[in-house]
Amino acid sequence: MPSITIENLTFSYPDCSSPALYEVNLTIEAGEFIVITGATGAGKSTLLRCINGVIPHFQPGTLQGNVWLDRATPSGRVPVARVSAPQLARFIGSVFDDPEGQIVSPIVEEEIAFGLENTGVDPAQMDDRIAKALADCGISHLRHRATSSLSGGQKQRVAIAAVLALAPKILVLDEPTSELDPDGTEAVLKVLFELNKNHGITIIIAEQKVTLLAPLCDRLVLLEKGRIALQGPPRKVFMHPYIFAKLGVELPAPARLAHALVQAGVLPPLDSPDAPPIPLTVEEAFTLSRQLL
Amino acid sequence: MPAKLTGRPLIEVRQLKHIYRSGGEALKGIALTIDAGEMIAVVGRNGAGKTTLTKHFNGLLRPTTGTVLLDGQDTAKLPVAQLARTVGYVFQNPDHQIFHERLFDEIAFGPRNLGLRGDELTTRVDSALKAVDLTDYRDRDPGELSRGQRKRAALASVLAMETAVIILDEPTSGQDYQESEQIMAILQELNRRGHTIIFITHDMELVQEHACRVLLIDDGKLVIDSPPRELFRQEQALTSAGLRLPPTAELEQRLAAFGIHSDAGTVEALAASIARRSSQITARDSFKENCSGGAAACQ
Amino acid sequence: MSVSIEYIPTGSPVHRLHALTKLIFALAVLTISMLLSQPLPLLLLFFSLLGIAALASVSQEILSAVKGLLKVAFFLALLQVFFYPEGTVLFAPIPSLPGLSVTDQGIIFGISMALRMMVIVTSFLLFLTTTPARSTVLSLVEYLKVPYDYAFLFITALRFIPTFLEEVRLIGQAQEARAHDFSGGGPLARLKTIFPLALPLVMISLQRAERMAMAMETRGFGLPGRTYYRTEKPGAVDIMVIVALLSAVAAAVLLRF
Structure with a gap:
């Protein structure tokens, strides 16, 4: 069952002569763990932003083609571009690279409550949902901590828990470990792996380095100048060292x-x-x- | 050219302790010396004290107790602006420094502060731009650059000051493979020309490939000060400091028990060594000969 | 002068009061202090505030803030004493300038003024140290009908103070490391030296605001029908305290007029 279907997606940023994404077609199955990689400027972030609705809701530009979000309505699928950003929050959880820039509350539990409050969850249910989201991310002990006192790895897990509390089917993460040290990186990847395996959440993650993700993911997608250059299970794509070298991605x-x-x-x-x-x-x-x- | 060979260490740290105003003890007594021309990696988990230590080398932070001598002079007694003539410091986030509307002026900021004007200034800025491959953007707004390019611009703005020592806080974080390689190649070249390079990183493959000496900092203490290869032999110390062995080093060590003696740190050397050993075993099996020595003894 | 405006969680009975009660308390003290014109009642009011601080286990912080305020209070009193025109002249430092003479009423007025300032500041410090920002904001939204967006802006601003200070420090260091001298020259030159600090700070803050807006909306910010986690309702004690406070204000008004 597909979760996201991307059809002939082309996107150009304003004042840019060449498109950042060009006729991308990609079907992401429900429950899949998929890694998007490629050199700087290959279109990783742009692709992710088309999936989580940052494009077109925040980022202006020219968008052609469609990103279909399946099962978003009882009648079937709907284009991401037609769902408002706050509405999308119930289906797709977004985590960004900067741990500092996505935490809005002074206290961890308030941070988790933020999305629940926004989406009109009954306050009587909030304590349970906060506790569960924190437990799923292995950070129950941080519940009453000040967010400013956390390490980068802890902040990223709080950010994941905060979107997880909204029970999304899909998590979209843009280089969530780029600012973290090895312990922090390991902790975040472990959480993602468990969410995928135990809760069937579709994981879509963009990363420069695929060494740690390769054993965890179902599929690797290599982008080159806005196009998909190579995709498949890691053992398959790793058969092509020359493509990796040409694309500037380390095997x-x-x-x-x-x-x-x-x-x-x-x-x-x-x-x-x-x-x-x-x-x-x-x-x-x-x-x-x-x-x- | 910039390194003065005075015979004494370029940087000498004696019993350095640093206590933050909030009361946290960031450095708990560190002693080390750094000679001119070294290429040093500083590693450890976030919050271990790596940045706090290196900020003492150019006086951005002052010791609570202990001393830091730069070329024999006490850094606590000199203004940062003067220390900046000898020690350049590239911050992790380029956006913490970029503020000009033209890249040329951004790169010229440091040299101008050092009193450079006219042709000499232009020459310095242009050669720094060339070194980081940003000549084409000389007159553009740094705001138009990609993050990787801005990171190299920040590096260029310190290169243009032509300091004997260059310190870099995570020079390759957020960079792709080719950008990282490019930055490390620039640092290697500077090192060859006599600059002392000190870089902070989490990337142990980078350390393996580029550093001659590595300082492992954990909980405000200097735990290990050795060449990378020796550090990688102390896996216990490494993991308890929140770090991991680079994959090739881990493989080399685990295969050592099977007669593989490779410590070049590359998969090619490792594969060659496996191939050699494999053919020896085949030969041994065919000649029914027992070999108790290592690979070299058998040849 | 270090004035703590941070919430200090001690779990005292004062902390357990509803934010609205404590806000009314601060406003009631403000009103009463305006109505009192004699030093003695103001002094009594001030000491009772210190008593409440002790009850709330925040004496240490309040006292250190009060110590800092004493200097300001002294100057305020001095100014009033010299410039208050009415009353019997006790002493004229410069006979040719009768406006600068010290009068009996002037002394009383100056001392009252200083005490009033101390009372008002202390009562608000008490409010801030015993009430989490979030509770304050939520009660503003719920009972005083302040739009949530504005209230939210305020909470977020509080959350970003530590981040902002850290950024100021890092940018300052990054420019110092490039031999920039922040201490240079006269006032105008001084102003110019601030640019290398201020411009990156503005750029970074703008970027952060943009990313923050994105992170918030992708978490449902702006949807209709928002609910609130842990809304606190005023209890019986709160009602009693509020009634007492309002009676005190009414009494002060009656006594005054």
Whole structure:
């Protein structure tokens, strides 16, 4: 069952000669964990903004084609551009890269309550929903803390909990870990993985670095100058190191090792039938190497 | 050219403690020396004290106790504007400094403050713009630049001051792979020309590839001061400081138990070493010969 | 002078009162202090405020603020003493300037003025230290019909004070590191040195406001039918306190006229 269907999407920012997205077609299934990557300017953020309604609701420009939000109404699908930004909040949760710029309240529990208040949730239900959202993000202990006292990783998890409280079907995250340290990054990715696995929430995330996300995601989409250059499960797309090099996206070390082992003549070509699957984690790369010894 | 070879360390930190006005102890007694021409990475989790430490090198922060000597002079006794002649500092967020309407003027801000005028100023600014590949944007509004470009503009504005030491707070955060490589290549080149480079980062692959020395800061203390390779051998210390081994280093270490001796930090070297070992094993199996030494002993 | 305007959660009986009650309290004290013209009743009022501060366990903060206020109060009193025209002249420092003479009524008026200022400031400090901003704003929205958007702006502003201060610090450091001297020259030059601080600050704040608007609307801000988490209703104690306060104001009015 599709969750988002993108049809012939072209978008140009004002005063820009070339479009930021050009005839993009993409279907995202409900419950999918999808990573959008590409070099700076490839169109990652623009694509995400078309999905979460920031385009066209906040960002002016020329938009052609459609982003369909499925099951948004009983009758079926509706274009994101026709749903107002606040209305969209019930279906799509948006998390941005700057932890500081998306927290509006002085206290954590008030921050989670903010969206609930906006969408007219009965105050009697709020305590439970706040508690659940915080628990799902592993930050129940932060409930009464001042938001200004939190670390970046904690702030991002508060931001996720705040949109999660609205029970969206889809989470759209634009480089949510770019400002975080390794512990913070790990904590945020763990939350996303669990939300996807345990609650079936569709995750759409844009990142420069795919090393940590590759083992977690169902599909990687590589953008190049506003077009989809390559997409598929990580083990499939990692078969094409030259495309990664051309697009300026770093191939994760475990996959690079597999390619280097082919070069060194100890592994058959990775697309041949008797080749092992490309490793996504250090553990898998270790097992693969171990088998050769 | 900028580094003075006086025989004494360029930066000397003695029992440095820094306590914030709010009462938090950010640095708990740090001692280290930095020589001219070094390329140093400073690592640790957010809030460990990395930025607090490096801001003492150019007097942005003053020691609560202890001393920081720059080229033998006590930084606590010199104004920041004077220390800025020797130590440049590139902040993490370029928007914390950019305020001119023309990129040229933004880059010229620092050198002008140092008293440069006329041709010398123009030469410096233009060569800094060239180094960061922004010559085409010389007369444009920095506001039009992408975030990656603004980050390089901030770097150029410090390069133009031609300081002996350049400190960078997370120079590659928010940059894509090619932009990161480009920034690190600039730093490598500056280092070759004699500048001392100190960069703060979370990216251990960057450390592995570019640093000659790494300072691991945790909870306001200098936990490890060593070349990257030695740091990577202390996985326990690394993880308890909130960091991770770079994937290749982790693989090298785990495979060491299986006769793989590679510490070059690249997957190519690792694959070559696996291939060598694999062929030795095949040969050994065929000759029924027992080899107890490492890979080198067998050759 | 350090005046704390921050909420200090101590859980005292004063803290447990409804925000509206405490707002009425501050306004009632303001009104009464305007109606009292003699130093003694004002002094009594002032000491009773300190008593309430003790009850609220915020004495330390209030007293340190009061200490800071003493200087201001002294100057205020001095000004009034010299410039108050009415009453019997006790002392004229410059005989050719009768306007500067010190009169008996002038002394009383000056002291009252200073005490009144202390009373008003202290009562508002009491209100701010014992009431979370959110409660204040919500009671403004609910009982005084202030539009939520404005009230929300106020809460957000409070939330961003620490962020803003941190940004001022970082920008200042970034420019200092490029050898900029913020302390230079006369008043005009001084003003010019502020640009490298002010311009990035404005740019960053604008960017942040834009991103914030986006983050808020994508979380449903602006939908009709907003509800409120934890709305507090005034209790029996609140009603009693409010009635007492209003009676006190009425008594003060009757005594005065």
